[in-house]
Amino acid sequence: MSEIIPEVSKDGLLDLGKKLFDERRVDYFLGYKKGTVRFKTTPLIAGKGEDLQELWVEDFCHANLSLYLKEIKGRVGILAKGCDSRSLVSLIKEGQIKREDLYIVGIPCAGQVDPGKAAKAASCEPEEMEEISRRGQEFVIRANGQEKILSKTQVLLDKCLCCQYPRPVIFDSLLKGDYVAPVLPAARAQDDLRKKSVSEKWAFWSGQFERCIRCYACRNTCPACFCPRCIVEENMPQWVSPLPAGGDNFVFHLMRLMHVSGTCISCGECQRVCPMEIPLMKLNEKMTDDLRELFDFVAGVDLEKVLPFRTYRQEDPQDFIR
Amino acid sequence: MEAKPETEKKEKNWEPKILAFLCRWCSYAGADLTGSSRISYPANVRILRVPCSGRVNPLFILKTLRSGMDGILVSGCHPGDCHYTAGNYNARRKFAILSRLLEYVGIDSRRVQFSWVSASEGDKFAKVVSAVVADVKALGPNELFQLPDFGQMTKGPASPDP
């Protein structure tokens, strides 16, 4: 089946945005713009065509813009990387946004840079890095006047190294470019933790969650966490103590994971924003694999399939039940 | 005090405490039948009645573990027999995921168990309880969440305000 893909060039993107505003097809346009911090971008919330001058679609577009749809209601134009597009599908399935309210422009992504990881690989401090640029399939880090060449594996976010959806699964237009996963083959990195014993796993995770400071950055940045009020903030009844004690931290994260399961598409933002560098993606990936294995479900790719916990099959697995 | 029970005279031999969520239509009635049939089982279980196994939020299980309970049992109607037609099917999916998650974070899945017990399965209920108690006893007391505090925050003020 031949598919007519409405492509738009980078220059055309600005015109497209302006056209969307002129034709009153959008009230807002969400994109990225350069902020004040190096190697990061900040969300651009354009309310009119002229605001789009600042639009930036080069490197460092980490953020999953679908997050802002929690606050920005109405008709919205939005840029979406492959991973982000799956959030949009999830949110549509969860009744949080309507497909017809969105104008989605898919953008190519050659993997997102993890500045902390790059600095470590370049044996320098993050503040010492002056420039991170691409050279072919490699990266050039300029720090302290010296240049270091690093591979993609050393620079890109872990989640990008096992990217399975480089091309948006839902879009109205596609920005011209290559939609290829940054690292091939698509075989994902194995999580060694899964092979460890129960007590080793416990030691690992309790060590991790001890360090959690309950900043809730993970929850706040997660598009799947769209509840008007989080149960953590409830005290009648109290689901979990808000104090950052190890046991309660553990419970909070398990509770959040159970709540986002089926909606989480492993965009990896939770792990990226965690100030304590807790490897939350390990939990998300495990959950994702279990959902696929047990219920043949993958989040964020199918607008028709019922979400896993809203349905059931007679033959659902029950070998764990007496 | 008139009648002094032997509870205080008993040795401090650790016995696991198990909370069982039983659905009112099948498992709770099945547990009643165990009683009517005078079948004995270990006294470690405390039963919490719910209308349907579908009422049991997996987060209850997390909260119960956090509270220090040594073991948890959730029991409902056999698939196809739910009084509300589908509650146990919904529960089954959530518990499947929860089980795997608990195992992955290092909580032995023998601490949290599930069963289908119908209203006529008085003897099965006794067997299930015995098996769960034995499993949990072998795992030892639930000391999972007694982790070191992060700073002094949870300890509160050193002395009451003047």
Place this chain on the structure above:
Amino acid sequence: MARIGVFVCHCGTNIAGTVDVKYAAEEMSKEKGVIISRDYKYMCSDPGQNIIKEYIRLYKLDRVVVASCSPLLHERTFQNTVKDEGMNPYLMEMANIREQCSWVHKDRAEATLKAIELIKMSVAKARMNEPLFPKGIPVERKALVIGGGISGMQAALDIAMVGHPVLLVERSPSIGGRMAQFDKTFPTLDCAACILTPKMVDVRSNPNIRILSYSEVESVEGYVGNFEVKIRKKARSVDMSKCTGCGECMQKCPSRVESEFDLGLGKRKAIYIPFPQAVPNVPVIDRAHCRYYTQGKCRVCQKVCPAEAINYEQEDEVITEKVGAIVAATGFDLSDPNDYSEYGGGRYKDVINGLQFERMINASGPTEGHLKRPSDGKEPKTIVFIQCVGSRDENLGRPYCSKMCCMYTAKHAILTKEHIPDAQVYVFYIDIRAAGKNYEEFVRRAIEQYGAIYLRGRVSRIFEKNGKLIVRGADTLLRSQVEIEADMVVLATALVARKDAVKVAQMLGIPYDQNQFFTEMHPKLAPVENVTSGIYLTGACQAPKDIPDSVASASGASVKVCALFASEELISDPMTAQVNPALCSLCRTCVDICPFRAIIEEEVKRPDGQIQRQMRVIDGVCHGCGACVASCRPGALSLKGYTDQQIFAEIESLASSF
């Protein structure tokens, strides 16, 4: 601050023999909020209940905890006790220290400790109990019956007899259903039309029944007691108020079309009634085959109609009706015999199915009651009947038995012999299922009195040779192969759900099984009800059924409808779910999960004039399972009587006794 009274029952020695009830009562008096705690020999006895009432008065109690036997036994008893004293019955909790404690443990110390913890759990829960009040929802005392076959008609008659108005919607031009296609009925060999037509006339003349024939239900909105139904009255092209049923139009119509009623064995006109005794006796123009509609010619019917009843401009009309209950009586179809290529796969004209046989042998059928081979019109002398064609077949995904075929095949055998006394009749069977009243005797008549030859075995192949049908099968009782030269073969095909059964089920919001039969509320104890309140099932749409069972199920469904209509208001169990819209994210997980369709979305006007979308639980429909509550992530839903607070209180009371 709650004022709780705790009452610990001895139950003779049933509890007191193992549990130190006095000690338990003493320990409970130390609990926060417990004003008074005592034990008594038999709490459920009159004096026992009077103690509870007295203490409610004396100590101004607002919560009561009875520690005794199972609540499944005496919850209602003690609820009534406290209700008598003016306390809301839902403020009473029971701790099961008998079936789940004293009867299952032997060690006194262990049992007492456990009993105390169980009572503490109940006290903790009771503290969080709130008074609950059953609500009433209004009921529209009008029923809709979908399907005008024997089941639908019986249901309509029964409901109408009690005095409630009934809308009977039938898709085809006439009511009557499958029975109108039959010749005689087993086991009495009553003529189907003779017992059916009086019923049809009863339906027509009953002032409480409004027949909407040639109509279909298009949509069903709402909930029990308050359904809003859209019905499409298809255009007959004949004005029903003018037509006298004289039949001139049908006489003169030049178009001949294959008759659906006769299953391809005969023809009808483009303007037609499906059978002579049709109710209503008003024809319908089949626009797809009418020369006026297809070519703009003819118009003979209009010219000859003495009542000027033909109206070519007539259009479909969609009407909206409000009803309180819906009875599904949509009936069945037969499976395709061409599923079996070894039986000819449709190639052989003389291989027909059971219903076609009925049409042939029916005196008002396409052959005027004569058995004729469809290929050459000759009278068949050797007829082979094959049972279980399409039923009991795992390979086709149809493992079930169609229930009627053994009986109607025996009937066909008898009728064949009656029409053609020197005919040879063979029946290939696997089992004979003749479980009804006088059924077994009927089958034996076919064999012993009428001489039908019953061969226990399957037919592997049918093929044509020199104008005859060679039927090759097995006789397992004689352990031999059998080959019969037959003139005609009749296949007892499977009874299957209608092609659009799933669409109908989804429209009604009711579940269906893997064979697309509508699912009953409980296979043994509630065969005519449905999990969706207000929808009832009757006839073959629920499962294969013969006429007596269909009529019985119709009357069963009717009484359920009448019970619903017995009062103007439906009093609901108050332990239902409720939504706090402030916390709701409108994700609709609850809507997808609820098996009863009890949660709806509404538009509500806020005080500031803005329109807001909100979810609401319909009390009368909610069964109180709590599956929605457990799946509601922000905690917007709560289940009255089993709130998260109540459950947590029970969990925490246990945790604190470490």
